[in-house]
Amino acid sequence: MKKAFVTGITGQDGSYLTELLISKGYEVHGLVRRSSSLNTSRICHIFPEAEIAGTSKSESGLFLHYGDLSDSEQISNIMDKVKPDEVYNLAAQSHVRVSFDTPEYTGNITGLGTTRLLEAARRSNPGVRFYQASSSEMFGGKKPPQNEETPFYPRSPYACAKVYSYWMTRNYREGYDMYACNGILFNHESPRRGETFVTRKITRRIARIVAGKEKTLSLGNLDAKRDWGFSPEYVECMWMMLQQKQATDYVIGTGETHSVAEFVDAAFEYAGLDREKHVQIDQKYFRPTEVDVLIADPRKAEKNLGWKAKVKFLDLVKIMVDADMREFGVEPVGEGDMILAKRFGKKWWKGD
Ligand code: NAP
Ligand code: GDD
Numbered sequence: 001m002k003k004a005f006v007t008g009i010t011g012q013d014g015s016y017l018t019e020l021l022i023s024k025g026y027e028v029h030g031l032v033r034r035s036s037s038l039n040t041s042r043i044c045h046i047f048p049e050a051e052i053a054g055t056s057k058s059e060s061g062l063f064l065h066y067g068d069l070s071d072s073e074q075i076s077n078i079m080d081k082v083k084p085d086e087v088y089n090l091a092a093q094s095h096v097r098v099s100f101d102t103p104e105y106t107g108n109i110t111g112l113g114t115t116r117l118l119e120a121a122r123r124s125n126p127g128v129r130f131y132q133a134s135s136s137e138m139f140g141g142k143k144p145p146q147n148e149e150t151p152f153y154p155r156s157p158y159a160c161a162k163v164y165s166y167w168m169t170r171n172y173r174e175g176y177d178m179y180a181c182n183g184i185l186f187n188h189e190s191p192r193r194g195e196t197f198v199t200r201k202i203t204r205r206i207a208r209i210v211a212g213k214e215k216t217l218s219l220g221n222l223d224a225k226r227d228w229g230f231s232p233e234y235v236e237c238m239w240m241m242l243q244q245k246q247a248t249d250y251v252i253g254t255g256e257t258h259s260v261a262e263f264v265d266a267a268f269e270y271a272g273l274d275r276e277k278h279v280q281i282d283q284k285y286f287r288p289t290e291v292d293v294l295i296a297d298p299r300k301a302e303k304n305l306g307w308k309a310k311v312k313f314l315d316l317v318k319i320m321v322d323a324d325m326r327e328f329g330v331e332p333v334g335e336g337d338m339i340l341a342k343r344f345g346k347k348w349w350k351g352d
Contacts, residue, residue: 020232020239088238111161129179144294169182183252220285253298257293270321318335
């Protein structure tokens with residue numbers, strides 16, 4: 001039985017990746033931060049015990065370990081004990097806007113945290129396979145469409161930290177012959193997306209407006225363009241990258257780009273609401289430096305991995321609006337649910 005260690009297991013991608021790995025028969029070990037309120041809601045269907053003590057195991061074969069990417073001793077302890085075959089580094093201070101408020105902390109976790117993990121992984125098992133969650137933010141929106149050869153131009157403390165982690169991952173591959181890959185993923189969303197990222201903020205607020213709980217939605221820059229895909233498809237690609245003969249880096253995205261304004265329009269229209277009555281602009285959501293246009297050129301992944309995004313922009317909007325309507329007790333429009341049933345059927349992911 002293969003063993004995988006996943007950092008960021010309580011996040012959007014970590015939760016979907018864990019479901020995928022368990023469906024493939026892996027023993028999965030996850031790193032969890034201690035928090036004063038529970039932070040395991042995205043994995044509580046796999047790990048129902050509310051309390052973790054030391055290393056805890058659920059019936060599904062998922063093990064959770066307390067730790068933090070700032071704590072190299074604990075990271076090393078876990079690696080020595082688990083000796084994983086595959087390591088997925090998904091943990092990060094992942095919010096771009098927040099990274100301007102916490103640049104040093106973001107550098108410590110999103111940057112140096114990767115080095116701590118690479119070093120512990122290499123020492124625990126020289127044959128380990130390592131996935132680094134790199135980001136399209138590293139391109140800074142320059143020279144679209146962006147592929148593996150596009151130069152980096154980081155435009156935030158978050159992106160600077162991810163560029164450092166990207167190069168450390170390559171350095172371990174070249175210097176120690178370690179199987180280490182960077183997945184340079186463009187934005188990917190889902191019903192489990194964090195509530196303060198723009199897509200989820202929009203769909204959640206729409207559901208609350210329909211439910212009569214709110215009236216307005218305040219946003220920042222509506223002109224930025226993103227290549228938005230669907231998280232459950234993207235975590236499958238992370239796994240594929242670690243199953244190849246040779247380690248290399250991949251750009252992953254849909255190959256389409258849409259503005260934040262287009263997302264707002266599509267979501268309001270789908271929910272049957274008039275955007276003009278609800279949306280307002282608030283300067284506090286603008287960033288000191290913005291990434292204007294992200295659009296992936298994912299041809300390398302298509303050719304080498306046979307991977308291609310299936311859920312595109314409008315489908316994604318519908319899936320997310322439906323899920324948030326259900327969460328807030330409103331009857332979903334229903335098209336999003338049908339798209340999920342068609343795309344995923346009875347496959348590993350059953351939908352939220
Ligand atoms: P997310 O939902 O924000 O999850 C981040 C995870 O990191 C959470 O489990 C969080 O734990 C954990 N974490 C944060 N600080 C930590 C620390 N100091 N020590 C240990 N764990 C810590 O992010 P995501 O959307 O799933 O993204 C996964 C990864 O891919 C991130 O590295 C992100 O930067 C990168 N990425 C994401 C996208 C995207 O569009 N989603 C695109 C490219 C790259 P808590 O639950 O305790 O907060
Ligand atoms: N969060 C947020 N909130 N963004 C807003 C808002 C708002 O109220 N209004 C407009 N935006 C704009 C941002 O300025 C940005 O241009 C765009 O919406 C997307 O913002 P986010 O959803 O916060 O995502 P991001 O693109 O900055 O970063 C995400 O994708 C990266 C990959 O490209 C994160 O998941 C990163 O971790 C990831 O690396």
